[in-house]
Amino acid sequence: MPLLRYLRDSLVFAPCYIALDWASYIDPVGPFNITPWNPQHGLAIVWLLLGGLSHAPAVLATVVVAEAVVRGLPGGYFIAALTSLTLTGGFASMAWILRELLPDPGLRSTRHLTLLTAVVVAGTAIVGTAFVGLLRGAGLLGATPVPEALLRFWVGDAVGILITAPLLLVVADPARRAGLLALARRPESLAQAGILVAAMWLVFDGLHGDPARLFYLLFVPLIWIAARGGMNGAVVAAAIVQIGVVIGINQEAGARLPVLELQALVATFTLTGLYLGMMVDERERAAESLRQSLRLAAAGEMAGAIAHEVNQPLTALSNYGESALMLLARQGAADAALSDIVRKMLQESARAAEVVRRLRDFFRSGTTRLESLPAEELLATVRRIGQQVLGAETPVLSVRDEAELPALYVDRLQVEVVIRNLIANAQDAIRSGGAEARSIDVQVRRHDPEHLCLVFADSGPGLSLEMRERVFEPFVSGKATGMGLGLAISRAIAEAHGGSLEARAAAHGEFHLVLPCNRNP
């Protein structure tokens, strides 16, 4: 079964790679045909990044086939095998480094973008040196000087990967893909694309000038697109411009355009757009989280005010009830039924008081007192809360951990609020799910040297993609009776600690709570 899937995946990858290689086969230089745009290499890296390094053999085979089909094996089988090995090794190394450095493949911050850029620029330089050195050694460079060949390879690969990889990563990431689709449906996007294409026509044809000198015109629509559409818009704009440049080069094949210079401009264009777009995204996210914390603060104040106002009548109510009981007792032959009713009223008023107390306790996480919390105590806390929340109910709570976990450095009470909330949510999810295997699985593991991750997995139905982020918004609840504050507050607590709380997309419910460790144990 895994073998079949592997073959199926490879059968998707190989034609795409070869088609991209063929489509981007422009302006080759030297007998070995170094081209100034190699998007297929971006595809290969993303394939290895998302699918895992086990796909390296399939990539290697594809590269060899592409050499034969597109370029016609100018150096013979042996050299083709060597160059293909060099390329595949380079892709695999870059994919491996990116896998290690990026927390998830969806590019989420300028830091991720910088990591990607640095790995690609450095990686293509190293692979290029090996590749060109190999050709030079085999005497296959012809009249092309080594520096020029190296520059062509480097620029061509870097541009190809920097345009293709972010585009593919955006398409592969469910949240980003949803953003991209939403962007595509905006009428403004159509106007933006139209103006971008028009600007390209001006650069290559309309103004009858040197395209490299007129290229700056394209930055104007790019600013518009990135400012409005963020990174998703910028990724698409870069791809459109690259395709336009390729078409322009192909049409003017006789005119000998400065291809390398144009590709360097495309690289600048792409990086500018990506960074601009990413910053727009980050600013929007910061504004959104500020809005949320303001809403949370307002909710906290409101909860405090409500607690105060409701507690007064509740106090009076229970005092009157107590008085009624005393009067009934004083009358000697007390009416048992009436006493019973008054006692029930008192119980209900106590219940209302308890609800108010819990509501207020949620917001009482104002002052944070950090202390060391050893991993064993954390696990004991999880078990204790699990017992309290679940009681004798059926779901099985299993708690697992890795060996030699460091102590956390957190506010105990606040972390308990979060754990209690996550376990209670898991219990509700299981109840609504009605699955036969009812279980809650809490796993503690190392997240990075400075953080631990608590994974709360339940056998419930899990969250839809849309609800995955929405559940963290205040007053949004997936439950019929929920207030929609638990997860919002839990995330606020996790983030106040310098950690995070996220819902994962899975067939079951899964939450990842990341908390900081004690730095100086």
Add this chain to the structure above:
Amino acid sequence: MQPEPLTVHIVDDDASVRDSLALMLGLAGFRTAFFADAEAFLAAWRADWSGCVVADLKLPGASGLELQAEMARRGSPLPFIIITAHGDVPAARAAFRADAVDFLEKPFDQVQLRAAIQNAFSKESMRLRRAADADRLACLTTREREVLAAAAQGLHAKEIGRVLGISARTVEVHKTRIMAKLGARNVAELVRLALAAEPPQDAK
């Protein structure tokens, strides 16, 4: 000589809370007095009041804690019970630092409130008894007080006579007169009175 009966003085701005507390505490057999805010309480306050104060933390003018501080400044020994619908830890800490008997969150358990009041009352009656004892000791002569102090240390009549330079018979006469003045039935009661009248600083 008969002291004012112990009274629960309640300071709360919420009329329903006041009314319901009056009813409940009244039925439970407590004498109660009510004030809507700290200012009304201070205006009515007399130094011979005894019992305890149940004050809300949040009042329209001065808060319950400020009232507690003001009463301490005026030298009133009335014990305080702070109640609040807004339970917060720093306020509770401040209340206890200022020697509050208890800090209760509204809505409180009646049992808890009554226990707190009883606690405050037992503190109060101990204080009142000590004050009454001190009053009675005040009517002794200097010589009688010396005899009483020596007797409280557990000395016999002979030893007291030697220490004070008087005969054992005179000591016995003094003792009898002291017991009559203080209304003590035996020496043990006398010793208790002498100890109770002493300032509590040598209680280690």
